[in-house]
Amino acid sequence: MNHRFERVAIVGAGLVGAGWAIVFARAGQSVSIYDAQYAARASVLDWIADSLSDMERSGLVRDVPAIMARITISDSLEDAVSEADYIQESVFERVDVKRAISQAIGAAMRADAIVGSSSSGIPASEFTSDVAKRERFIIAHPVNPPHLIPLVEIVPAPWTDPSIAPVLRDFMESAGQKPIVLSREIEGFVLNRLQGALLNEAWALFDAGIASAADIDRSVSDGLGMRWSFMGPFETIDLNAPGGVTDYAERLGQLYHSIAMERQHPERWSPELITRVAAERRDALPLEDLASRCGWRDRMLMALTAHRTMTNGDAGA
Ligand SMILES: NC(=O)c1ccc[n+]([C@@H]2O[C@H](COP(=O)([O-])OP(=O)(O)OC[C@H]3O[C@@H](n4cnc5c(N)ncnc54)[C@H](O)[C@@H]3O)[C@@H](O)[C@H]2O)c1
Numbered sequence: 001m002n003h004r005f006e007r008v009a010i011v012g013a014g015l016v017g018a019g020w021a022i023v024f025a026r027a028g029q030s031v032s033i034y035d036a037q038y039a040a041r042a043s044v045l046d047w048i049a050d051s052l053s054d055m056e057r058s059g060l061v062r063d064v065p066a067i068m069a070r071i072t073i074s075d076s077l078e079d080a081v082s083e084a085d086y087i088q089e090s091v092f093e094r095v096d097v098k099r100a101i102s103q104a105i106g107a108a109m110r111a112d113a114i115v116g117s118s119s120s121g122i123p124a125s126e127f128t129s130d131v132a133k134r135e136r137f138i139i140a141h142p143v144n145p146p147h148l149i150p151l152v153e154i155v156p157a158p159w160t161d162p163s164i165a166p167v168l169r170d171f172m173e174s175a176g177q178k179p180i181v182l183s184r185e186i187e188g189f190v191l192n193r194l195q196g197a198l199l200n201e202a203w204a205l206f207d208a209g210i211a212s213a214a215d216i217d218r219s220v221s222d223g224l225g226m227r228w229s230f231m232g233p234f235e236t237i238d239l240n241a242p243g244g245v246t247d248y249a250e251r252l253g254q255l256y257h258s259i260a261m262e263r264q265h266p267e268r269w270s271p272e273l274i275t276r277v278a279a280e281r282r283d284a285l286p287l288e289d290l291a292s293r294c295g296w297r298d299r300m301l302m303a304l305t306a307h308r309t310m311t312n313g314d315a316g317a
Contacts, residue, residue, distance in 0.1 A: 003114065005029060005171045009084035011077065011101060012036075013044040015144055016118050017090035022048055022147035024088075025070040026061055027175035032072050034080035036091075041073050051147065051298075058302035060309075077101075078108045085110075086171070088140065090118040098127035106132035114164055116140030116154075121192055123185035124157035135161045140168060141189055142177075148301040150178040153189045194233075200266055207273050213280045229304060 008024040010017045013035035021044070025031045035041050048071065052064045061067060074080035081087050087109060091101050098119065105115055106128075115137045117124060128137040139155035146152075152172045154165050165181050172179040182189060188196060202216050211219075220228075227236050234245065241247035285293055 003112075003167050003171075004085050005175075007032070007084050007086075009034065009074075009080040009087045011080060011087060011089045011105060012091035012118075013040045014090065016142060016146060017088070018044050018047050018051075019144065019146040019148075020088045020090060020118070020142065021071055022051060022055075022067075023175055023177065025067045026147070028070070029086075029175075030070050030072075032074045032080045032084065034074045034077050041075070045071065045073065051145075054299065055147070055302060058299070058306050060302055060305060077104055081105055081108050081113070082110070084113055087113060087115045088118065089115060093120055093122065095122055095127050098122060099131075102128050102131045102137060106134065106137075109133065109136070112136075114138070114168060116168060118142055121188045123155065123187070124160065125185060128157055128159075135159050136164070138164055138168060139185075139189070140172070141191070143191065145298065145301075146177070148298060148305060150176065151191065152177045152179040153182060153191055154179050155182045155185055155189055157185065201263070203269050203273060203277070204263065204267070206277060207267070213277050214284060230308065 006029060008029045008031050010021050010024075010031060010033045013021070013033050017033065017035070021031050021033055025048075033041070033044060035044065045068070049064070049068060052061055052067055055061045056064050087105055089098070089101060089105065091097050098117065102115070102117070109115065111133060113136060117127075117137065117139050119127075119139050119141060124137050124139050128134045131137065134157070137157065138160045139153065139157075141153040141155065143149040143151050154168055154172070156162070156165050169179045169181055180190065186193070198220075205211060205216055206213055231239075237248040237252075238245040241251055243250075
């Protein structure tokens with residue numbers, strides 16, 4: 001399928017929508033942004049300009065004014081989407097809200113436009129079944145913030161036109177993102193299922209008093225995460241035994257099976273457990289410092305992206 005991606009609409013300009021605007025404007029698309037809240041429409045350009053300035057200081061973008069010039073704010077959904085080739089929906093993660101906005105987008109969009117939803121885990125079939133042009137809707141799930149972490153999960157609904165996923169994958173790639181395509185819907189997609197497995201184990205280890213939250217975090221930030229920033233779990237184990245993945249599975253398959261058997265009846269994250277983890281976290285980082293710590297995280301991501309680009313280790317952006 002030949003599809004142009006010159007005009008992009010962003011619907012929902014919170015954390016994720018604003019990040020998407022940077023992704024597409026940086027790649028040369030003209031971007032129109034719509035948010036239902038006036039306050040979000042009024043402030044998003046300042047947030048984008050600040051983020052781009054930070055990125056420029058890290059050497060990740062050049063010519064911020066040219067990027068900003070490609071972004072406009074629309075006062076109505078129709079203005080934002082009616083001429084768009086691609087629409088990235090990033091409203092609240094609630095089925096009723098996603099369904100209502102998808103219906104409105106379906107009514108206002110061109111028949112040949114494509115709509116990607118940023119949904120973190122709700123499959124498109126749960127909110128597009130009765131939407132006009134539902135075959136043009138698909139999930140395009142980013143990682144926050146999308147302008148600094150390139151992964152995008154593309155997940156078709158059963159009725160999504162099968163030609164859309166490969167076209168969207170190419171487009172995301174050309175915009176500097178790193179897409180993966182799932183063959184079918186599954187709750188949590190790939191990324192949050194992997195993250196969920198790690199999180200569930202982290203809560204369980206903390207609950208059992210095996211280690212503090214800080215030390216469990218450290219096992220990732222100063223251990224596993226060092227490799228994970230440029231290679232995944234399969235490549236990691238392939239390189240961790242002289243005979244590769246087969247050898248690794250022979251040596252350690254029994255250990256991992258035994259651990260999995262221990263966790264056959266996972267507990268919910270109980271309020272009492274959450275309170276204990278939160279107490280440790282708030283000691284380490286008072287709530288009023290959360291926003292500045294997010295700024296630190298973003299600067300670390302920029303430095304990491306600059307490093308990956310320079311070494312072209314090709315996880316590279
Ligand atoms: N925050 C994350 O870490 C993250 C990561 C990946 C994906 N996502 C997904 O991206 C989506 C947006 O998340 P977020 O973190 O940006 O949320 P957010 O609360 O920061 O922003 C949502 C924005 O959508 C707007 N909105 C709500 N209803 C609307 C409507 N009907 N029309 C237009 N605008 C509307 C709100 O005014 C708000 O500005 C969700 O589906 C979320 O699950 C979030």
